Amino acid sequence: MNLDTFRQEARDWLNENCPQEMRLGAVHFEDAYEVYQSDAANTWRDRAAARGWTAPTWPTEYGGGGLSKAEAGVLSEELVRIKALPPATGMGLAMIGPTLLEMGTEDQRQRHLPKIVTGEAQWCQGYSEPGAGSDLAGLQTKAVLEGDQFILNGQKIWTSGAQHANWMFALVRTDPQAPKHEGISFVLLPMDQPGVTIKPIKLISGSSPFCETFFDNAIAQRIDLVGELNKGWSVGKRLLQYERNGATRRAPKSSKKKPTLNVYASVAKQYSGEDSQGKIADPAMRDEVLTQVMQERALALTTQRVLDESQSTGAPGAATSIFKLVGSTLSKQGSQLKSTLRGTAGLVWESDQFSEDELESTRAWLRDRAVTIYGGTNEVQQNIIAKRVAVSRAGQLLRFNHLGNQTCRQSPLSIDKPGRWDILRGMEPFKEGQRGLDYGGGFNNHNTDKLGITLNIRTERGKELLTELIKISDVVSENFAAGVLEKWGFGYTQLKAIKDDIIYVSNCGFGHQGPYSQYKTWGPIVQAVSGLTYTSALPDQEPAGWGYSYMDHSGGYYMAMAIMLALLHKQNSGEGQWVDLACTDAALTLNGPALLDYSINGTPTPPAGSINSNRSQYQNMAPHGIYPCTGDDNWIAISIRNQQEWIALAQHINAAWTREFDDEHHRLTHQDKLDEHISRWTSSLDKNALTAALQKLPVPASAVFKPEERIDLDPSTEAFGLWPTVEHSAMGDVRVDGLPVHFSETDWQMQRGAPCLGEHNHDVLRCDMSALKGLRVIELADEKIAFAGKLMGDMGADVILVEPETGDPSRHYPPFLANEAGEHRSLHFWHYNTSKRGITLDLDSREGQAKFLKLIQSADILIESQPTQHLKQLGLDYDELAQHNARLIHIAVTPYGRNNAKSDLPVTDLTLMAAGGPPWSCGYDDHNLPPVRGWGNQAYHTACHFAFMSALTALLFRNSSGKGQFIDVSMTAALNVTTESASYAWLVNGSTVMRQTGRHAATVPTGETQMQCADGRYVNTGVPPRFPAEFAKLLNWLRQLDLESALPEAVFLEMGAQWEGPFDLSLIGSDDTITAIFSAGRWLSGGTHQQSQRGI
Structure with missing residues (x-):
């Protein structure tokens, strides 16, 4: 059910059924029994129990409401709105019930849970x-x-x-x-x-x-x-954690509780006075009040964050024991502080000589002495924490490189050092909930057909083994921070001494040169630095960013290109080399026209809050956006490229308002109004039926596919063989991302899943262990493949751009030199066509065909994006061309593959993105806002990456076999396999990710990483610390800011800094302490950065 619909339903029901006597806001634990014995309380409980809302998230078969966590959150907010007490309370609902759901037998659930729900x-x-x-x-x-x-x-x-x-x-x-x-x-x-x-x-x-x-x-x-x-x-500990977990969950985010600063300050001013500025008169007293308030607020924020991030299991962590310990201590401190602020009036006992507030202060102080006893003493909570933190860990695992003709994932192993295995090994999804380093769905998805070994290169034996491997290898690739491997004795100079022709490819955020070379990055940080995040947004919103690590994928593609280019160079010259790849530099090229517009014309990017990346930036297309359809979170992308398509769309809509927009200039200058009309029209229509209808007109359109729709329901991805099943040594059969490319001679076939940790140690360690210069590339001009030709030309190939006699339309795309349109002034065309020569041919004429065949005879590569049957009808398809040049590599880049009739439907970058999956993951926490398509032609870029990599692969094959081949690249398939967890969460567990503001899409809500600073700009704080040394650095920084005493998170950071052995990241969400430690690191890496930026 749509959450807005559910909210209205819940609001109506509560207004009608909750007795006024139960709208008290809150009641203290010691008074609860008396309140809940009233007739009104019994009526309230019975009505809610009949609907299952005394236990809203419990399964209906046990008497619960069967609500989702999101729906239960809405219900909780509505209860707070009318100040309603929960319809039922007690240890049954808060403690034993959840424990039986997790750890009890089916018989125990059937006998006990329904009676808890009804209050019996x-x-x-x-x-x-x-x-x-x-x-x-x-x-x-x-x-x-x-x-x-x-x-x-x-x-x-x-x-x-x-x-x-x-x-x-x-x-x-x-x-x-x-x-x-x-x-x-x-x-x-x-x-x-x-x-x-x-x-x-x-x-x-x-x-x-x-x-x-x-x-x-x-x-x-x-x-x-x-x-x-x-x-x-173990059952008893889990129940104690549910007790604290339940207590914190009863305070929804929307609660309007009176700020504690006002409470303490009013008491202090009443009994000790205030200064001329209205502040507490006594400076020492003022400091005590501020310290207490900061601690309480920090605990509240941390509690909410850990709860949000542990919802993947629904079970609490031992962090809840820490919250119980810190919370009860702070409560006792608070009541003690109020008594101290009142002076002698804080020591009163029952008497009519004192005010009710003074008497209640004493009662609270006495009650809070008992808080540290009931529900488990502080010592019990400390014991739970200590037991979980002190577990000895063994083994240090460090992702290192890919070696040899068969790819090896190598991980150093040390028995008693902190761990650094590949982070993907410990990340969800896990097949059937089985956690562990060999069960990470993401790791398996990205590492099929590789061998895996473990080495400790900090030992002499480890260094000897790695040296022997390098002697028989062609390529070493790594993505450590600059200088790390040199310190370990395995930098390029050192490896070249071992094997003179070694190819060494480094891929770090800022490369190995320059002032930022020591900075650590990951995909979202690269996207933020390069401008990709800033330009992915909707009006009046902060940047949406990308819902996955787009540049982790694209950076990997550039790394693969670099490896194959270096291999080609080695085939031609016999020389190895070091390729220093800066991922941020690669990302900058994906915003090329905008960079040219600024560097040449001085045109800045629009300010935050005014960007709409769903609209066309450089072509005159309107409407061009993502619009709502009927149902929950359903959307369609529609692009109109010209007047002919607008007329077809307007006739299909058949509404009077369309006549206002018959003029293209009017459409372009009134897009807000046009989008409102389009949205109202689409909102009552089915996205799939509308997509089919519009494509028949033909008008570029595509439903924004959810992961399950594009994986299980889209026949084009199935026909392309995009989701192969591989056998994994631990997980069994698992579906994974395939490749969006098919080769006529050397097609891919995935044979096995990713390696388990050290799986191939024995097999591997026992064994004896201007790149394109002279190549001619023919590019049939089309904006969808221009970037692939550019990459080839910039690497030395002789790229001949073949345009129709009227010129390619992209010659007329803005921005323009000095903002003046005209011949040869398009910066867009400049960017995508560097290092190319240009000719014009009319391929529909016999003369043009003859000249084209002559070109083909001297060509190495042909790249084109023609309609599926066009070249065949002209007698210029691969079978014909290969007769003139058997060594020709023919690359066809089409929307759905050369053999799919859908490839002839009209498309734009926007509609390709919608069909391929990225927008589903990109957007905001508020799903009433449309999904977001990243600025720039990223669908075209992604397909071009695969086209270029395919070309290099085919060249390596041709150099050994003498054969050319046909390569079929599907643009939507390329997008499908770059959506990261959106795909493998569904492939592994059938889970659908949700969009989140400025961070990765996930199956459950995760902590924020994008923060607004004092200057109105945003900072992406990335991931929390992962290793003990990083936790120690963060803790030291916190101490330098003099914030340690004010933040309970410091407790978690110190645990992280003192951790022995490796962190098993696969246990986040199930292991209590690990969840708490990493949640605290995330909060500090966000909130404290934000405070620091603002000068607090």
């Missing part, structure tokens, strides 16, 4: 015991298994609400001989039985929310053992 079952907790130790390691309540029953004897203390409960979940000792937390089991038992005695404990605050509970041959059934016998400590 009320639960209490049996953890703490007198003399058991604050960490429960000395637990003594015994449970002896006799037949199908456990017989319990012992005592529990601090059992919250036991006098009102009819069920208890308890930790009991089932193996007296086992040490500490071993030999403990987790059982469920009814409270209304003869062997259970309950005695309330009166607190210093005067209330009695806690009890002592005594067991004298009490009975728990064997079927109510949760988890394994003697393994209950």
